[in-house]
Amino acid sequence: MDVLPGMRSNLMDILDMDRFFNQPTRYARVPATNIRETDDEFLVELAAPGMAKKDFHVDVDNNILEIKAEKEEESEEQKGTYTRREYDYTSFFRSFDLPQTVQADNIKAAYEDGILRIHLPKTAEAKRKPVKAIEIA
Numbered sequence: 084m085d086v087l088p089g090m091r092s093n094l095m096d097i098l099d100m101d102r103f104f105n106q107p108t109r110y111a112r113v114p115a116t117n118i119r120e121t122d123d124e125f126l127v128e129l130a131a132p133g134m135a136k137k138d139f140h141v142d143v144d145n146n147i148l149e150i151k152a153e154k155e156e157e158s159e160e161q162k163g164t165y166t167r168r169e170y171d172y173t174s175f176f177r178s179f180d181l182p183q184t185v186q187a188d189n190i191k192a193a194y195e196d197g198i199l200r201i202h203l204p205k206t207a208e209a210k211r212k213p214v215k216a217i218e219i220a
Contacts, residue, residue: 112175113175113177114129114130114131114175114177115129115130116128116129116130116177118179122210122211123204123205123210124202124203124204124205125182125185125203125205126200126201126202126203127148127150127179127199127200127201127203128198128199128200128201129150129177129198129199129200129201130197130198131152131175131194131197131198131199132197133154133197134152134154134173134194134197135154135194136194138152138153138154139151139152139192139194139199140152141190141192141199141201143181143187143190146180146181146183146187147178147179147180147181148178148179148180148181148190148201148203149176149177149178150176150177150178150199150201151174151175151176152173152174152175152176153172153173153174154171154172154173154174155170155171155172155173156170156171156172157169157170157171158171181203182209183206184205184206184208184209185203185204185205185206186203186204186205186206189204190202190203190204
């Protein structure tokens with residue numbers, strides 16, 4: 084039971100940096116990630132628009148997929164005697180336990196149109212076998 088009804092929502096409104104600055108707060112967010120499984124692979128898709136291929140580091144360490152990104156930008160605008168200088172720093176880290184059925188030596192990654200795609204091929208044993216018809220005697 085709330086002691087002061089509405090107090091939590093008002094406090095959250097005050098602390099909502101997105102509304103306060105009227106721009107996205109990128110510093111505390113982790114990109115959305117989709118993971119799909121097909122017959123031949125697992126596909127990890129991570130939404131990270133505005134970054135470049137060089138901003139990412141993808142590693143496999145002790146059967147854990149690690150995705151790190153860092154981007155640092157500086158902009159300066161000068162009008163007459165007024166100068167505005169802004170710094171922007173974005174970073175995140177995601178990690179995923181890999182199943183034993185992934186061929187860690189054949190993992191491939193590509194970044195295109197704001198999406199980082201990591202292809203995790205399955206081992207031959209893990210791939211789906213074709214349907215085998217059993218003859219009835």
